[in-house]
Amino acid sequence: MTDKPIADYAVIGDTCTTALIARDGSLDWLCWPRHDGPAVFLALLDRERGGTCRLALDGLTGVTRRYLPGTNILETTFVTATGRAVLTDFMPLHPHEAVPEEGPDGHAQGRVVRRLACIAGRVSGHWFLRPTFDYARAPTEAVAASETQLRFHGGGDAIRAACAVPLTLREGAAEGGFALTSGARADLVIAHGAKHHGAESEDDAAGEGLTAEVDASLAATRAYWEAWSDRCTYEGPYRESVLRSALTLKLLTHGPSGGIVAAATAGLPEAVxxxxxxxxRYVWMRDASFTVTAFVNLGYDREAAEFLRFLREADTSRGRDLHLMYALKGPVPQEETLDHLRGWRGVAPVRIGNAAADQDQYDIYGEFLVALHGYLEAVDYDPPVKVNDHLPEALGHLTNHILRARHAPDHGLWEMRTEKRQSLHTKAMLWVGLDRAVQIARADPKHRLADAATIATWERAAAEIRDEYHTRGWNPSRGAYTMAYGSDDLDAAVLRAALFDAFDPHDPRVAATLERVGAELGAGDLVYRYRIDDGLEGDEATFTACAFWRVGCLALAGRNAEAAALFERLLARGNDLGLFAEEIDAQTGEQRGNLPQGFTHMAVINHAVRLAAARDGQTRTDEPDCRADAETVPA
Structure with a gap:
């Protein structure tokens, strides 16, 4: 059985976890109960050993799919030799009667609903359901509660299934055949846990009862997502792409904690x-901060406040330090390999946990201060009390960390598992952090975040850091700013530093660097992060976010038409639903790496906003005060 292309997958979710569903209707990835929980469906990484929930239709001749507008509800239309059927996949997320000040803004039901309806002629086929617990390391036991209801247990976990057609158990798997005429249904509901804990229960539902419950849940979930989408302030020419990226980022949030994970999956390869x-599936400080910026750019201030809640509750040191990476609950697990899994297209090892959690990456202080500055501006420096009460202490601790780290080597943005270096991007982001801290302190209407002497200290240190990286980061023999002090290696991260004003895009040396990066790291419209030996096997694909950073640099240089044309070509690189993984293979155009990747989708949003600002004759940085709405984007 051939592994499907990464671009074949769509994502659904309920802001607790996500599921990946292929174009053919196969549910091949789902971790429960959280994004970083153990997978119960992982055919994505091993089609023989990994669990799946598969739909097989007889005489299939064609497939089309879409998301229902403004939602994360997936609708797949199957054409067979005898009729048509529509499969509607979603994870129920029902609106609250009143959204609380903090906490989840919707009620997740802990279920996957698969609504299958024949809409023309007749269709026949079968459902196949086989969960595998704890990444397929635990044996699966199955029990039939009735002919349409099953229980699966393994590894201390359990799921339940209810179907509109009878299910037959066989060796830990279930199969249910159907023959439908127009208007008939064969719905399937999969729920987490041995017992139902939500407001509704499929336990006693069958036939018309299950149909009614599915329809009611679909209506409620659609209402949640449409209301959320209506809050998006962007009304520019790329609204569809921007909103899809925003909806994808929302799926990567974790409502109970406020955390934001970097991607929905583990183990998908960056090199083949x-x-x-x-x-x-963890909370990277950098990625989450950049996602906060993207959210605030679109008017989603609550998501930003929720991430601040996550940090407040996850940080037992009361703001004295930021971790590079967090788990949604507890420590980040130690990295381990799942040697029993063959990996996507046989590319092993499959890893869970992440050893990068132990790295030093000091740019995260600048990343977070950018996000914090943007959020405070968006709420006119009047955040919720629980945020406001910690601001003076937090600002002081963050800037003190920058001052202590300014001369220290680190592992850098790309997390290479090599020795530490004096990374140019890190130094630039330390300057950015101090610059934003000064702006925050000066803009505070009560003037209580820092006194004049402290602000002067930050300004002086920022100037010294900027002078240093401009001097030591420049490599005359390469005619470019390079990856680290004394290095000959080019690094696309300089594009990103320019977006935060750490470099002047009109400076001849910066322009020369951008040209050199394009010549040596570019692959047409795409861009590699770097082209050096990093101690790992295989040649990785191009890094998609880097290509979007080039769009921003072109816009900053006033090359707006060129920037817009490149942006549109890059958007066309996503899959048919507008989803992006982390990387793109320059030779084949295939998606590579984990999907969907937040870092790519936040770049889509922020550069659509940047282009809107450029069309309006404004020069702005990657910050939330550059929100675009109908009044600021010319027709």
Whole structure:
């Protein structure tokens, strides 16, 4: 059985976890009860050993799919030799009567609903359901509660299934055949846990009861997502792409904690062949901060406040330090390999946990201060009390960390598992952090975040850091700013530093660097992060966010038409639903790495906003005060 292309997958979710569903209707990835929980469906990484929930239709001739507008509800239309059927996949997320000040803004039901309806002629086929617990390391036991209801147990976990047609058990798997005429249904509901804990229960539902429950849950979930989408303030020319990226980022949030994970999956390779397979289901400080910026750019201030809640509750040191990476609950697990899994297209090892949690990456202080500055501006420096009460202490601790780290080597943005270096991008982001801290302190209407002497200290240190990286980061023999002090290696991260004003895009040396990066790291419209030996196997694909950073640099340089044309070509690189993984293979155009990747989708949002600002004759940085709405974007 051939592994499907990564671009074949769509994502659904309930802001607790996500599921990946292929174009053919196969549910091949789902971790419960959280994004970083153990997978119960993982055919994505091993089609023989990994669990799946598969739909097989007889005489299939064609497939089309879409998301229902403004939602994360997936609708797949199957055409067969005898009729048509529509499969509607969603994870129920019902609106609250009143959204609380903090906490989840919707009620997740802990279920996957698969609504299958024949809409023309007649269709026949079968459901196949086989969960595998604890990444397929635990044996699966199955029990039939009735002919349409099953229980699966393994590894201390359990799921339940209810179907509109009878299910037959066989060796830990279930199969249910159907023959439908127009208007008939064969719905399937999969729920987490041995017992139902939500407001509704499929336990006693069958036939018309299950149909009614599915329809009611679909209506409620659609209402939640449409209301959420209506809050998006962007009304520019790329609204569909921007909103899809925003909806995808929302799926990567975790409502109970406020955390934001980097991607929905683990183990999808960045190089084929190679061993660059990592687990991205954790909260990277950098990625989450950049996602906060994207959210605030679109008017989603509550999501930003929720991430601040996550940090407040996750940080037992009361703001004295930021971790590079967090788990949604407890410590980040130690990295381990799942040697029993063959990996996508046989590219092993499959890793869970992430050893990068132990790295030093000091740019995260600048990343977070950018996000904090943007959020405070968006709420006119009047955040919720629980945020406001910690601001003076937090600002002081963050800037003190920058001052202590300014001369220290680190592992850098790309998390290479090599020795530490004096990374140019890190130094630039330390300057950015101090610059934003000064702006926050000066803008505070009560003037209580820092006194004049402290602000002067920050300004002086910022100037010294900027002078240093401009001097030591420039490599005359390469005619470019390079990856680290004294290095000959080019690094696309300089594009990103320019977006935060750490470099002047009109400076001849910066322009020369951008040209050199394009010449040596570019692959047409795409861009590699770097082209050096990093100690890993295989040649990784191009890094998609880097290509979007080039769009921003072109816009900053006033090359707006060129920037917009490149942006539109890059958007066309996503899959048919507008989803992006982390990387794109320059030779084949295939998606590579974990999917969907937040870092890519936040770049889509922020650069659509940047282009809107450029069309309006404004020069702005990657910050939330550059929100675009109908009044600021010319017709």
């Amino acid at each position: 062949p190679g061993n660059r397979n990592y687990d991205y």
